[in-house]
Amino acid sequence: MLVRSRPTAHPIRRAGGYDHCWALSGEEAGRPRCAGRPAAPAGTRVMDVWTTAPGLQVYTANQLDGSLTDDTGRAFQRHGVVCLETQHFPDAPNRPD
Numbered sequence: 001m002l003v004r005s006r007p008t009a010h011p012i013r014r015a016g017g018y019d020h021c022w023a024l025s026g027e028e029a030g031r032p033r034c035a036g037r038p039a040a041p042a043g044t045r046v047m048d049v050w051t052t053a054p055g056l057q058v059y060t061a062n063q064l065d066g067s068l069t070d071d072t073g074r075a076f077q078r079h080g081v082v083c084l085e086t087q088h089f090p091d092a093p094n095r096p097d
Contacts (some may be wrong), residue, residue, distance in 0.1 A: 017062035017079055021055045021090055036084050051086035058085040 010040045012018060024035050024053040049056070060082055066075040089095075 008044035010061050015062060015082050016084075018058045019060070021057045021087065023089075024051070026052055026054055035086055038082055038084065040070040049086065052097055053086040053088055055089050057083075057087055057090075059085070 009087060012020070024033070026033055032050045032052050035051045035053075036047055036058075038049075039046045060079050061076065062078065064076045064078045064080065066074045066077050067083055070076065
């Protein structure tokens with residue numbers, strides 16, 4: 001008898017977007033390195049993110065639904081922004097190293 005399991009959704013699909021900490025490579029103690037370089041379409045805007053931290057949290061506003069607005073009344077939409085947060089790993093308080 002052949003039993004087929006249901007494929008599980010990819011973790012990013014389950015989260016509804018990105019909300020993940022990525023381990024950075026190339027760490028030299030205390031030396032800043034480029035952790036990311038987001039760019040707008042056609043390169044109209046570019047931002048380099050530098051850090052000495054070992055991780056980069058990437059979040060794509062997965063929970064926003066348009067109910068929050070800025071000072072001009074423009075609604076914050078789901079996936080309308082990308083946040084790059086340099087940090088130590090989320091489990092760092094639980095690790096002796």
